[in-house]
Amino acid sequence: MSKKNSKAQQLSPAQAQQLLAILKTRFQKNRNRPKNIIWEEVAAKLNNSSQKLWTLQQMEATGGEPDLVDFDKKTGEYIFIDCAAETPAGRRSLCYDEAALQERKENKPAGSAMQMATDMGAELLSETQYRQLQQLGKFDTKTSSWIFTPENIRKLGGAIFCDRRYDTVFMYHNGAQSYYAARGFRVMVKV
Secondary structure, three states, X not given: OOHHHHHHOOOOHHHHHHHXXXXXXXXXXXOOOOOOOOHHHHHHHHHOOHHHHHHHHHHHHOXXXXXXXXXXXXXOEEEEEEOOOOOOHHHOOOEOOHHHHHHOOOOOOOOEHXXXXXXXXXXXXXXXXXXXXXXXXXXXXXXXXXXXXXXXXXXXOEEEEEEEEOOEEEEEEEEOOOOOOOEEEOEEEEO
């Protein structure tokens, strides 16, 4: 990454403090999500990771409402996931990946979920992560979210998305080049 890009992907001190205040409020509101975690320890780690703070700001700015949902004891990392009730509004109407975007001959969407997630410095949720998120609440009851698609499915032109209907989490498939106004994507980032 060039120095120009590196500088562009950093928050000002005021932006960082504003984001930390939002994340702290969300953390305190949802104390049932992560157990035995002390916010001051999380904040210290965030303050030492300007790139991850920038990623969390991108998640927030696109409507993801990132929240701390777990702690990975093996790696010592805090896990933040988009916890907006519906798939983030600023990340909808995208096909699955860049290859799918290039395959479209007409009516191309503005971009792809995989590329936007990469540009944000985050990762699409896996099916397992999506189902774990659904244990914390009811998400995507009116929308759907692209999830990371295994290579064997993607090679055949498909991609996977999930949603919650009838109080059940469903996983579906679609052509990777498809896009819909109610389908976006959720991401996670480890700090």
